[in-house]
Amino acid sequence: MQLSSLIIERNQQEFAAFTSLLVVNPPAQDSLEALAPARVVTHDYRVAQSLRTQLQERLCCGLQTHADQSHDAALVFMPKSKGELSLLLAFVNSLISSGAPVYLVGEKKQGIASGAKRLAELGEQTFKVDSAKHCQLWCTRTSPEKGPVSFQLQDWFEQYTVSIGQEDYHFASIPGVFSYERLDEGSAMLIDSMIEAPAKRIQGRTLDFGCGSGPIGIVAKKRNPDIALEMVDINWLALECAKRSCALNGVEASVYASDGWSDIDGRFDTVLSNPPFHSGVATEYQTTEHFIRGAYDHMNRYASLMLVANAFLKYPGSIESRFGRCDTLNESSRFKVYTTFR
Numbered sequence: 001m002q003l004s005s006l007i008i009e010r011n012q013q014e015f016a017a018f019t020s021l022l023v024v025n026p027p028a029q030d031s032l033e034a035l036a037p038a039r040v041v042t043h044d045y046r047v048a049q050s051l052r053t054q055l056q057e058r059l060c061c062g063l064q065t066h067a068d069q070s071h072d073a074a075l076v077f078m079p080k081s082k083g084e085l086s087l088l089l090a091f092v093n094s095l096i097s098s099g100a101p102v103y104l105v106g107e108k109k110q111g112i113a114s115g116a117k118r119l120a121e122l123g124e125q126t127f128k129v130d131s132a133k134h135c136q137l138w139c140t141r142t143s144p145e146k147g148p149v150s151f152q153l154q155d156w157f158e159q160y161t162v163s164i165g166q167e168d169y170h171f172a173s174i175p176g177v178f179s180y181e182r183l184d185e186g187s188a189m190l191i192d193s194m195i196e197a198p199a200k201r202i203q204g205r206t207l208d209f210g211c212g213s214g215p216i217g218i219v220a221k222k223r224n225p226d227i228a229l230e231m232v233d234i235n236w237l238a239l240e241c242a243k244r245s246c247a248l249n250g251v252e253a254s255v256y257a258s259d260g261w262s263d264i265d266g267r268f269d270t271v272l273s274n275p276p277f278h279s280g281v282a283t284e285y286q287t288t289e290h291f292i293r294g295a296y297d298h299m300n301r302y303a304s305l306m307l308v309a310n311a312f313l314k315y316p317g318s319i320e321s322r323f324g325r326c327d328t329l330n331e332s333s334r335f336k337v338y339t340t341f342r
């Protein structure tokens with residue numbers, strides 16, 4: 001059980017009187033039944049899958065507003081970034097009734113202290129409910145005079161332009177999606193390697209794994225219009241950005257949610273990725289190790305895999321042990337671009 005869920009468990013009584021509690025951004029796996037939430041909102045596909053059976057129609061995926069219900073309290077689990085917290089709090093503010101309390105829970109290392117300051121901007125009275133195991137639970141009480149507040153997800157999208165190989169590309173961006181308002185340095189290096197790669201390295205059915213706002217797959221498709229592009233991510237906000245980026249660049253792609261290989265069928269001729277290596281604030285390699293192992297089984301014979309990773313990560317060993325070889329296409333002090341074939 002996550003530390004945030006433990007502190008919620010020991011403060012269950014705090015939530016007992018609410019009849020339409022809204023829970024936003026909960027961790028995967030942990031049961032929320034004790035809180036009896038009326039609605040649980042997540043934009044993480046893994047979390048949604050882990051809570052689907054337990055919550056059924058009370059689970060909402062993505063940040064859609066719903067006019068049918070005004071909540072008498074809300075509980076937000078600290079997201080990864082301050083920008084994402086502002087987005088979630090604005091979303092919550094549009095769904096709670098006047099005077100309703102909003103709770104924020106998170107670990108010290110997730111920045112709960114500065115999160116509490118943002119929470120305070122929403123209400124009149126803000127106080128710490130509990131603190132234990134390097135975690136804190138905060139509450140702010142919104143004004144009884146608070147009127148209806150509107151929230152439009154589309155107002156939160158930004159757009160940035162990057163010139164690549166003498167062509168301008170436009171990408172959508174939103175807080176909480178990797179590399180907000182800029183092209184990541186590692187992704188830019190993979191894109192350079194893709195452009196320099198010999199013809200036929202990018203061909204056929206092509207996957208952009210962990211597509212984020214979509215720069216890698218979109219450049220691949222623009223420069224190789226014959227490929228059939230698929231883009232997957234675990235984060236619905238990322239998928240929303242990727243769809244918008246496709247539209248902005250006139251690119252056709254199939255964009256869908258998957259946790260690792262969970263929802264990806266069949267085999268590819270090209271697999272491209274700047275794979276994830278952070279989960280929350282902890283560095284973890286599991287998703288990418290699993291991605292590399294699974295890639296072999298999802299690739300046709302002679303298919304190619306190209307990925308970029310921080311130079312200190314030990315992926316060449318994993319690639320070699322699964323594919324028999326791993327070549328370095330490009331490197332800087334911070335990133336390396338690897339390739340292999342099946």
Ligand SMILES: C[S@@+](CC[C@H](N)C(=O)[O-])C[C@H]1O[C@@H](n2cnc3c(N)ncnc32)[C@H](O)[C@@H]1O
Pocket residue numbers: 178179184187209210211212213214215216232233234235238258259260261273274275276277287
């Ligand atoms: C390093 S970012 C790269 C994003 C994008 N390709 C770019 O170049 O800007 C990795 C992406 O992988 C996604 N991700 C993390 N865990 C995942 C998983 N289990 N399955 C699929 N995607 C995942 C993240 O949401 C994030 O968008």
